[in-house]
Amino acid sequence: MPTLPVVGRAFDRACDSGPCDAVPAPPFRYLHLRGRLVNLQAEPPNHALTDAYRAGMRRLAGAVSVLTVGEGTSRTGLTASSLTSFSVDPPTLLICINKGSSVRGELLARGVFAVNVLAAGQQELAERFAGMKGLHGEERFAAGGWTQLATGAPVLDGALANFDCRLDEVIERHSHMIVLGRVVATRLAEAAEPLLYWSRGFRQLDL
Ligand SMILES: Cc1cc2nc3c(=O)[nH]c(=O)nc-3n(C[C@H](O)[C@H](O)[C@H](O)COP(=O)(O)O)c2cc1C
Numbered sequence: 337m338p339t340l341p342v343v344g345r346a347f348d349r350a351c352d353s354g355p356c357d358a359v360p361a362p363p364f365r366y367l368h369l370r371g372r373l374v375n376l377q378a379e380p381p382n383h384a385l386t387d388a389y390r391a392g393m394r395r396l397a398g399a400v401s402v403l404t405v406g407e408g409t410s411r412t413g414l415t416a417s418s419l420t421s422f423s424v425d426p427p428t429l430l431i432c433i434n435k436g437s438s439v440r441g442e443l444l445a446r447g448v449f450a451v452n453v454l455a456a457g458q459q460e461l462a463e464r465f466a467g468m469k470g471l472h473g474e475e476r477f478a479a480g481g482w483t484q485l486a487t488g489a490p491v492l493d494g495a496l497a498n499f500d501c502r503l504d505e506v507i508e509r510h511s512h513m514i515v516l517g518r519v520v521a522t523r524l525a526e527a528a529e530p531l532l533y534w535s536r537g538f539r540q541l542d543l
Pocket of ligand 1: 400412413414415416417418419432433434436437438439465466467468472473533
């Protein structure tokens, strides 16, 4: 049974016989819906809290990756700092993508993608794939060297690490999709330092 905070006995009532989609009566706040835990409580927007959340998140230093999908002229991709490891066995990564992003269609249609962890010298690529240079889709691939590993998704030469993935699951929630990728091939560059993003700017390690 999940151990998240639960109001009442929602899980006992709704899920004793496994995942289900029955809506429990109030005061139950969470529902175990087809294997997912969903918060049923609608909350009004709180702009002060949103601003404070943003300010807090700016203090989170993170690695910078480029997620890539497609082949030939259908290639597209975006810069993302939301990459994290999900599980080692099986090797699975997690990355959060805005539902409005241009990668969404190709990602869902092809079911394969790559994540390229950028090295310190690849800031220009991070800017391209973040839309900072006004480039879209295939245009973003005009810089850098690109190849393929197992799935056919584009992988970037010189990246600290390339993860070639099959789409495992997509969970749509609020503005974003939580994308789980089953890693089927990896490639590592020669030892290099990472590109980081912190406090609204690209950074490098200063060791
Ligand atoms: C450092 C950095 C990290 C980002 N991380 C994410 C992310 O994790 N998920 C996401 O959807 N967008 C992220 N973005 C924004 C996208 O890169 C940007 O909106 C991009 O233009 C989306 O591609 P599109 O315009 O083709 O849809 C990030 C941008 C920057 C600069």
